[in-house]
Amino acid sequence: MHEAAIAKSILEIVGERLQSLGAHTNAQSVEVLFGEFRNVDPESVSFAFDSMRALFSGCSDCRLSINTVTAAAHCKDNHHQYRPQAENAYRCPTCGSGIGKLLQGEELDVVNVVIEIERPDKEKKQHARVGR
Amino acid sequence: MHESADEHAIERILGKNEEMADHNREHFKSLGACAFNLMSAPGAGKTSLLETTFKIAGGKFSSCVIEGDMVGDLDADRIKKVGVPVHQISTGRSCHLDAQMVARLLHAEPLEKADAIFIENVGNLVCPAEFPLGEHRRIVLLSVTEGDDKPIKYPVIFRNCDLVIFTKCDLLEHVDFNISEAIRHIEAINPAVKTMQISAKTGYGVEQWAAWLVSEISEFKQHLKSDKHVHHTAH
Structure with a gap:
């Protein structure tokens, strides 16, 4: 059962990309490719991913989308x-x-991460004031 | 206010393991040692093969063993008894060794200088295939009690190896294992692979295996020399 290790590696990659974009970021989704000539079961990875994502900062709502490559x-x-x-x-x-x-058929790649970027606190506060 | 960013860069999911494996490979190279990753199902005879190899051909090259097991050090004790230095990695609940575990060992314990380092992976035909450790050669053992259809069931591990050893060949007359069928299956997946038949119990085939090791080690050392030569002339 190395699928947990695969799910963790995906979340680590997402986490690194969030970090590189700054503090106020959340991942919406991550898209991966699994070649059919790899020993990876998509269902097990999905299960492990959903169980683990809350442990990774900014990933609690991240959806995993798996494309299998023939x-x-x-x-x-x-x-x-x-x-x-x-x-x-x-x-x-x-x-x-x-x-x-x-x-x-030997792919095992992250191909895309969609990240939501929140504006910095200062601007948000300004917005809030304008709203009142 | 939210913006969103699409991060399209393609990244290998197990890229970190591969980087760490490269690091280990360099480490083994710096020791002058050719590293062999031994993989098989549980009980195919990895430890028995090593014991017999050291008993019969131990004088032909110096060795060191890294034992990967989920629990305990039973295999390491067997290797110690034949007088070869051995280092244990306990994987706990993990079904395979990964490059990080090997790297931790390399930083914790200095390995003996040896011509060959044998890494005995956790018994499993699935997961170890996905995690290179820094080896220079990959070897899969298939015991004749397992069945000649195993290469079809576990194609990934048989595709990504340099040598397949059929073990327990002394039992061939008692089991329905068709060696030529098994070889045909393996060659369909991995055309460059070599195969060998061995019985660790009777010693059958061990000389041929030892000769293969000697030749791989000498080829490896030849590469080391030419690498150094390139390095020196580059400066």
């Missing part, structure tokens, strides 16, 4: 492009040879 390979003998799958023992369905090059 694997794509060139077969090693004839360079057909195909999706390596367990039911074919990851072989090329056209010629039966194995994976030559894996073109995609």
Whole structure:
């Protein structure tokens, strides 16, 4: 169960980006890519992420959006492009040879973080005064 | 008033572990040691393989072992008994070693100078595949009692390794494990991989494994020398 470690790493990356933007920031969402040729279960990561996010400053409302990347390979003998799958023992369905090059499917990346930036206190107070 | 910012930069989720692994790799290099990460399911025979290796081929290169276990130091005691320095990492509840755990050990205890450092990972065919530790070579053990379909079930670990060792081969006549089928499955996922058959109990195949180690260690040392040469000429 390394999914908790993955969820924690995602939250740490979000936390670092919040910090780099200053004190009054909250993360709204984080988008990640999981390749299907990685040992990562999206549901377990989501569960761990939701359980842990309140422990990370500015992340308590952060939504995790997971996109899975289908694997794509060139077969090693004839360079057909195909999706390596367990039911074919990851072989090329056209010629039966194995994976030559894996073109995609090994991603494990944060691709986007949406962050809400609050105006500094001083300006907020000014707003409040104007409002009265 | 709120503004929002989209932070589009792509970042590897396990990038911190990879950086730490690079740091460990440099550390092992500075000791002149080639590091091997041994991974397998629980009970495939990682410790037995190391014991037999040190007994049969211990004179061919000097070694040091890092033992990763969830609990206890039973494996470390076995390695100590064959006279090889050993360092224990207890992972607690974690199902794999990560580069940070290895780095903590490296800062806490000086490792002996050795030609080879064997890192015995926690027994697990899933999680260790995702966490490089700073090794120079990755080795997966598959015991013939586990079944020849395991490479299909755990493709990630078999794709990302340099050598697969079939262990407990003395039991081959008693089990329905088809070695050539298993090799075919592994090569479909990892065309560059090498495979070997070993029995730690009878010593079968250990000479071949020791010869592989000697050749990898010497190739590694050759690289070290040429690295140093490049470094000197660069200045």
